[in-house]
Amino acid sequence: MVNVALIGCGTMGRTHANSYKNINNANLIGVCDINMEKAQSIAKISGSHVYLKFEEMLENENIDVVDICIPTYMHKEYALTSMEARKHVFCEKPIALTLKDANEMVRFSEKMSVKFTVGHVVRYFPAYKRAVDAVGQGEIGIPKLIRTTRNQGFPKWSWEGWYMDYEKSGGPILDLIIHDFDWINYYFGDVERVYAQSLNGKAKEQDHCVATLRLKNGAIAHVEGSWAYPEGSVFRTTFEVVGTNGQIEFDSLKSCGIEKQINNGHHITSYLSPTAHSMEPYQAELREFINCVEADTKVSVSGSEAVKALQVALAAIESSLTGRPVTLKNYIH
Amino acid sequence: MKEKVKIGIISFEHMHALSYSKALCNIEDAEIAGIADADEFRGTQMAAEFNTKYYKYYKELLETDLTGVVVCTNNKMHCQVSVDAANKGKHVLVEKPFAVDIESAEKMLKAAEDNKIKIMTAFPMRFNSNVLEAKKLIDAGEIGDILCIIGINHGKIPSGWFLDPTLAGGGCVMDHTVHLSDLMRWFVNSEYKKVYCECGNLIHNKNIDDCGIVNVEFENGVFASIDCSWAHHKNYTIWPQVDMEIIGTKGVLEVKACAQTERIYNAKEETVGDVAWNESGDEGLIREFVDVCKTGKNPFVSGLDGAKAMEVALAAYQSAAACRTVEVEHIQI
Numbered sequence: 001m002v003n004v005a006l007i008g009c010g011t012m013g014r015t016h017a018n019s020y021k022n023i024n025n026a027n028l029i030g031v032c033d034i035n036m037e038k039a040q041s042i043a044k045i046s047g048s049h050v051y052l053k054f055e056e057m058l059e060n061e062n063i064d065v066v067d068i069c070i071p072t073y074m075h076k077e078y079a080l081t082s083m084e085a086r087k088h089v090f091c092e093k094p095i096a097l098t099l100k101d102a103n104e105m106v107r108f109s110e111k112m113s114v115k116f117t118v119g120h121v122v123r124y125f126p127a128y129k130r131a132v133d134a135v136g137q138g139e140i141g142i143p144k145l146i147r148t149t150r151n152q153g154f155p156k157w158s159w160e161g162w163y164m165d166y167e168k169s170g171g172p173i174l175d176l177i178i179h180d181f182d183w184i185n186y187y188f189g190d191v192e193r194v195y196a197q198s199l200n201g202k203a204k205e206q207d208h209c210v211a212t213l214r215l216k217n218g219a220i221a222h223v224e225g226s227w228a229y230p231e232g233s234v235f236r237t238t239f240e241v242v243g244t245n246g247q248i249e250f251d252s253l254k255s256c257g258i259e260k261q262i263n264n265g266h267h268i269t270s271y272l273s274p275t276a277h278s279m280e281p282y283q284a285e286l287r288e289f290i291n292c293v294e295a296d297t298k299v300s301v302s303g304s305e306a307v308k309a310l311q312v313a314l315a316a317i318e319s320s321l322t323g324r325p326v327t328l329k330n331y332i333h
Numbered sequence: 334m335k336e337k338v339k340i341g342i343i344s345f346e347h348m349h350a351l352s353y354s355k356a357l358c359n360i361e362d363a364e365i366a367g368i369a370d371a372d373e374f375r376g377t378q379m380a381a382e383f384n385t386k387y388y389k390y391y392k393e394l395l396e397t398d399l400t401g402v403v404v405c406t407n408n409k410m411h412c413q414v415s416v417d418a419a420n421k422g423k424h425v426l427v428e429k430p431f432a433v434d435i436e437s438a439e440k441m442l443k444a445a446e447d448n449k450i451k452i453m454t455a456f457p458m459r460f461n462s463n464v465l466e467a468k469k470l471i472d473a474g475e476i477g478d479i480l481c482i483i484g485i486n487h488g489k490i491p492s493g494w495f496l497d498p499t500l501a502g503g504g505c506v507m508d509h510t511v512h513l514s515d516l517m518r519w520f521v522n523s524e525y526k527k528v529y530c531e532c533g534n535l536i537h538n539k540n541i542d543d544c545g546i547v548n549v550e551f552e553n554g555v556f557a558s559i560d561c562s563w564a565h566h567k568n569y570t571i572w573p574q575v576d577m578e579i580i581g582t583k584g585v586l587e588v589k590a591c592a593q594t595e596r597i598y599n600a601k602e603e604t605v606g607d608v609a610w611n612e613s614g615d616e617g618l619i620r621e622f623v624d625v626c627k628t629g630k631n632p633f634v635s636g637l638d639g640a641k642a643m644e645v646a647l648a649a650y651q652s653a654a655a656c657r658t659v660e661v662e663h664i665q666i
């Protein structure tokens with residue numbers, strides 16, 4: 001049995017807590033949030049102990065894994081504190097806001113001999129996995145052109161509106177399309193060069209970004225992310241991988257299992273895509289990490305892979321600000 | 334009986350000549366008065382099909398009493414043929430891309446001006462019902478001000494002279510950038526400023542650029558990306574794909590110019606295909622050209638529009654060769 005303590009009981013905290021309920025060898029013993037109500041509502045899911053102060057939770061509980069679901073700008077501080085106490089760490093993506101912080105986290109996990117992983121959950125999304133399998137089986141030849149989109153409205157819902165403060169979230173390039181940077185980086189090849197365009201906060205409560213990547217193997221990619229859709233828009237992701245012998249296309253809206261239309265005064269259409277229990281991606285990434293801690297094996301998403309994705313995102317931000325392509329330096333860790 | 338407007342077709346080297354000729358047949362007050370094609374076999378065949386006179390040399394066709402000509406030679410020849418036609422006082426509809434370099438485009442525009450004839454670019458998408466509706470919605474302010482546009486013009490790889498840069502002026506970047514660069518410029522109502530491009534011979538192994546992403550920026554700050562790849566493999570269910578996602582301050586428009594299709598499963602041939610049930614735009618384009626010939630009015634989509642769209646493709650090649658953003662070189666007239 002692996003004992004887990006969770007910090008940050010917002011959107012992701014709730015998702016993780018619900019996942020642990022279904023992971024037999026995980027025990028969510030403590031949850032922590034500066035907001036008592038939020039912590040209590042999440043503690044109810046598994047009957048966990050509630051803490052307002054992280055240090056108290058660290059001291060009082062017999063913890064194996066700390067699960068970090070607080071806003072990005074605090075990841076490093078709590079990751080280092082946890083590692084210092086020799087806890088394994090699951091950290092939500094993005095790993096951190098700067099390469100310096102991210103590298104420090106990776107190095108410290110090695111120094112303290114604890115396991116460290118980052119929630120690059122797109123690797124666990126069934127449609128994305130299926131595509132990777134198809135590519136692996138040679139169904140489309142060698143992938144050469146990759147397009148991804150990840151579109152939604154402006155994230156006004158967060159605690160203190162922290163997503164809207166780019167100093168804290170990094171904006172959509174760092175927060176949103178880092179998912180696709182990781183997926184492309186990991187499965188299709190390292191990035192050589194990035195050119196990106198973004199509104200960079202120029203429009204009120206709207207942002208949209210595109211990054212053109214040239215991979216070291218010659219393939220090109222177009223990665224798009226949006227915080228510009230009207231409030232209430234459906235979150236939608238798509239990808240297209242074109243290879244030398246064929247292509248794969250996916251659109252989350254077009255492959256939904258349920259379209260619901262109701263009218264309670266005004267008409268609402270919603271699209272739902274429930275996945276089989278064993279395929280639920282957040283559960284899958286957490287289960288894998290818990291198993292890895294229990295069996296003392298290598299983590300699937302390493303800290304240095306998360307650093308790589310961050311490096312692409314930072315290069316994209318730099319490019320979008322300078323208007324020039326940015327060639328990635330060999331990343332150091 | 335009123336006299337019909339006499340139109341000549343110069344070459345069927347570009348296959349669009351066929352659909353333009355068919356569209357001409359459907360216009361009551363126009364007639365195809367002759368077909369010139371250096372390829373005798375193709376030319377006589379087409380002349381027979383459209384019940385008109387065949388000319389081996391286009392200059393002979395230009396000596397007749399035509400009002401206008403449709404130029405569907407290879408791209409390189411657009412300049413010479415259009416200039417000759419203008420010098421003979423014929424209105425000209427020239428297939429896209431308008432020309433293959435700035436100098437040729439300038440010559441063509443100047444010849445039109447000197448001879449007081451109208452030169453028009455064959456951009457059928459300007460007459461596509463979905464595109465026209467999108468323009469109407471944008472101009473009515475339904476999505477507010479445009480912030481950025483993401484465009485895709487994928488299609489299958491053509492054959493023959495299209496794969497010879499000396500005749501085509503390039504590969505997919507020359508062939509497929511211009512439809513969207515024209516529509517975007519029309520929507521945004523500003524001139525192109527900067528271009529960045531990643532492209533290459535990536536999927537079809539034909540020694541010519543077959544994949545390309547072109548990032549552009551307008552004078553007014555709007556940015557856009559154009560995917561001009563010949564990305565569809567031979568069993569892709571439809572041809573072509575012309576999509577735009579237009580992000581505005583008040584909403585988003587998703588335009589799919591060729592989306593009105595239905596699917597046919599043919600069990601005997603074991604094929605699956607999508608067939609369009611909407612008219613693509615050729616009809617409106619040809620009707621407009623006939624109108625120009627009749628009245629001498631300024632065309633709805635001019636030669637200059639074609640030249641401006643081409644400037645983006647030229648800048649894209651410069652950018653790709655130099656791995657940097659380039660300022661768009663504007664035509665001087």
Ligand SMILES: NC(=O)c1ccc[n+]([C@@H]2O[C@H](COP(=O)([O-])OP(=O)(O)OC[C@H]3O[C@@H](n4cnc5c(N)ncnc54)[C@H](O)[C@@H]3O)[C@@H](O)[C@H]2O)c1
Pocket residue numbers: 007008009010011012013032033034035038054069070071072074092093094119121157158159160162175
């Ligand atoms: N993997 C994914 O798909 C995904 C999706 C969304 C968010 N995320 C990431 O997850 C992280 C959290 O995002 P979120 O959307 O859940 O944010 P959120 O705003 O919904 O929740 C943050 C929570 O942290 C709490 N908090 C703030 N400071 C704290 C402190 N010092 N100690 C304890 N609790 C504190 C807040 O009260 C709030 O409940 C971010 O890094 C984000 O980028 C990942």
